[in-house]
Amino acid sequence: MVALDACHTKNKKYPTLLFLATIVDGNNQILVLAYGIAPVEDKDTWCWFISNLKHCIHGLASPNVSDRQKGLIDAVAEELLANEHIHCTFHLQMNLRRHFGAQVFKYFQCLIYATTREKYEEALTILEE
Incomplete structure (x- = not known):
């Protein structure tokens, strides 16, 4: 890469x-x-x-x-x-934090660090709401 x-x-x-x-x-x-x-x-x-x-x-x-x-x-x-x-997810995280606040940043971190498909889909659902 x-x-x-x-x-x-x-x-x-x-x-x-x-x-x-x-x-x-x-x-x-x-x-x-x-x-x-x-x-x-x-x-x-x-x-x-x-x-x-x-x-x-x-x-x-x-x-x-x-x-x-x-x-x-x-x-x-x-x-x-x-x-x-x-x-780069680091730059995406910084942009999310700046434009949408700490809560969205937290859920995005859960999304990108999810270790199972279920955890990923759960974080994605919360983030989309």
């Missing part, structure tokens, strides 16, 4: 973003597949980054995880047509 993310650098003279593609290896360590530096985070920049990533590793055959940020969803849809795209 490839994780795609970008973060701001702390360089005040040259404000840029660091783009990363990472995986977790067999030793449970984070391995950086690719990085890029660009001035903005938008669809065009993500398309550039993903296109170069595909070229370097001869396509991406695994699902991609992202935080749904600026242009990333559109770039993944355009550049990785056949790949599955998964949203």
